[in-house]
Amino acid sequence: MTALDPGAGAPLGDLPDPGAGGPGETAGPGLARRFLRRPAAVVALGVLGVLVVLAVIAPFLLASPTEIHATNKFAEPSFAHLFGTDELGRDLFSRVAHAGQLSLGFAAGATVIAMVIGTSWGMLAAARSGWVDEVLMRIAEAALAIPIILFALVFVAAFGSDLGAMTLVAGLLMSPLTARIARSAVLAELKGEYVHGLAAVGVSRTRILFSEVLPNALPALLAQASLNVATSLMLEATLSFVGLGIQPPQASWGTLLKVGYDRLFESIWYPLMPVLVIVVAIGALNTIGDQLQRVLHRSGG
Amino acid sequence: MLALVSILIFVILRLLPGDPTIARVGAAQNIDPRALAALREELGLNDPIPVQYWAWISGIFAGDLGRSYFSQFDVEVLIGQRLVPTLELSLAGLTLAVLFAVVLAVLPTVVRSRWLSRFVGGYTTLGMASPPFVFGIVLIAIFTVQLDILPNDGYVPPSEDLAGNLRMLFMPALTLGICLSAPLIRYLRASLAEVENSQHVRTATGKGIRRRAVVLRHVLPNAMLPALTSLGITVGAVLSGAVVVEYVFRWPGLGSLIVDSVYKRDYAVIQSTVLLLAAVFVLVNLLVDLLYGVLDPRLRVGKVAS
Numbered sequence: 001m002t003a004l005d006p007g008a009g010a011p012l013g014d015l016p017d018p019g020a021g022g023p024g025e026t027a028g029p030g031l032a033r034r035f036l037r038r039p040a041a042v043v044a045l046g047v048l049g050v051l052v053v054l055a056v057i058a059p060f061l062l063a064s065p066t067e068i069h070a071t072n073k074f075a076e077p078s079f080a081h082l083f084g085t086d087e088l089g090r091d092l093f094s095r096v097a098h099a100g101q102l103s104l105g106f107a108a109g110a111t112v113i114a115m116v117i118g119t120s121w122g123m124l125a126a127a128r129s130g131w132v133d134e135v136l137m138r139i140a141e142a143a144l145a146i147p148i149i150l151f152a153l154v155f156v157a158a159f160g161s162d163l164g165a166m167t168l169v170a171g172l173l174m175s176p177l178t179a180r181i182a183r184s185a186v187l188a189e190l191k192g193e194y195v196h197g198l199a200a201v202g203v204s205r206t207r208i209l210f211s212e213v214l215p216n217a218l219p220a221l222l223a224q225a226s227l228n229v230a231t232s233l234m235l236e237a238t239l240s241f242v243g244l245g246i247q248p249p250q251a252s253w254g255t256l257l258k259v260g261y262d263r264l265f266e267s268i269w270y271p272l273m274p275v276l277v278i279v280v281a282i283g284a285l286n287t288i289g290d291q292l293q294r295v296l297h298r299s300g301g
Numbered sequence: 302m303l304a305l306v307s308i309l310i311f312v313i314l315r316l317l318p319g320d321p322t323i324a325r326v327g328a329a330q331n332i333d334p335r336a337l338a339a340l341r342e343e344l345g346l347n348d349p350i351p352v353q354y355w356a357w358i359s360g361i362f363a364g365d366l367g368r369s370y371f372s373q374f375d376v377e378v379l380i381g382q383r384l385v386p387t388l389e390l391s392l393a394g395l396t397l398a399v400l401f402a403v404v405l406a407v408l409p410t411v412v413r414s415r416w417l418s419r420f421v422g423g424y425t426t427l428g429m430a431s432p433p434f435v436f437g438i439v440l441i442a443i444f445t446v447q448l449d450i451l452p453n454d455g456y457v458p459p460s461e462d463l464a465g466n467l468r469m470l471f472m473p474a475l476t477l478g479i480c481l482s483a484p485l486i487r488y489l490r491a492s493l494a495e496v497e498n499s500q501h502v503r504t505a506t507g508k509g510i511r512r513r514a515v516v517l518r519h520v521l522p523n524a525m526l527p528a529l530t531s532l533g534i535t536v537g538a539v540l541s542g543a544v545v546v547e548y549v550f551r552w553p554g555l556g557s558l559i560v561d562s563v564y565k566r567d568y569a570v571i572q573s574t575v576l577l578l579a580a581v582f583v584l585v586n587l588l589v590d591l592l593y594g595v596l597d598p599r600l601r602v603g604k605v606a607s
Contacts, residue, residue: 147540147578148541149541149545153571154571154572156563157562157563157568157571238432238434238545242544242560243560244560244563264441264442268447271442275438282432283426283427287426
């Protein structure tokens, strides 16, 4: 998927810079502070925060997503119904917010799996250079040779569309790329002088790896984690859209989008609103990942 | 490489429960278990997995991709029917994508307008953040639902009705083109910025050559080369984009063949089609590598004098 390309991102325009000007000279690590000085990064973090908060508070604050108003089908967006209503007159904004729990939960779960597997995979390859490295990275390359969507379809054919299985599959599919990133981050750290220093003092290699190198490689891994969340959201939306992802009684952004697409001729807002939320979420995550990478490269990491 | 990929696909498909014979016979309750067993035997599903794998792979080398468990057609026939629409869509989408990418990446360097550069930046961010089908939905909402001037699905072979074919091709190709162009623009802009700072460009500007001529004759040709690498990655995006875009517009190509087969658990079709697409991906990447050497003499491995 296109979200997988790291590289130069686009600034979001001349928004006011909420991070600058404040006397935020706390003792926080310099990297985080420099990250928060970037307007695009702050906006993206804010947008993502709003989406997560909405998904979490949806059951407490919003209108019921199951309340049916048969007289008010396919309403256009208004103040009463921010996103309009669906084929049963249910409030679409509330449905999208509730569906966020499933979509974001799935993405978070898949990302955790990808990070755990990918980081161990990459660290092992970096720490044990030689044939172990060679074999591990060849496997990663072979796995990367098939586009994720195609691979995911093969998995769905085998596992079916069970939510747990899908989360595991998405995590597995993202781990080869994560492994590559982790490997290069760890390799870069291993070249640092402090590693030689610690080794000279007699600190064991395992201990150096876990308590020194890993924390230093963390920012690079965080950037990849952000892109992984974006990729899993994209994967969920795509699979659900072709009807092979989350299955209808459960609502995710992708299933809402699919049902909305089937009703396109009755209300164009119905599919467009979930689309909007998905694109905004992925855009915010991509931006966070990009900005983090830029901060890292500026500091020569 | 491809061998590893093929093993991966095969093992995943066979590892797990789900029985294609059930799909073929239908969900009827009272099937004779003996008939099922006979069917399994006939399809070779009772053989050990390595034997099944060998049967599949040796078949491929003999030009036999297997037979659909479901429709009883040979997989070659099924793929043959779907190949032309997919090729047509992919080529049209790729052409549009390269066109958009070159125009949108070069324009800001020639015109040097802040707003233009922001527009391109926004376009790229949006394109990268959108699943491939998103623009399809937006296009259908505009051209079919609002304006009612284009059909939202269907396909006629170009040999039967060229105008009708192009009318139906327009929206899917545009969708694919837009979503492919975003990453291409990124690569091309990065590459342009790099060449922009090189000495021969400064010399050309110093000689007093007009800006447009400098960009078109000196910057762009040099910037295209590194951008070529991204074309290999783009082919992967074409393949996965086509799967979804075909679904949106009900375009009868390989992508919809895969999705249909996943619904039916028609392993024979899935494994051969996915392997075919993976092979295309690997081959194109190899080709791009070779093309590099042809286009850029500096990268040629010199013949060692013997």
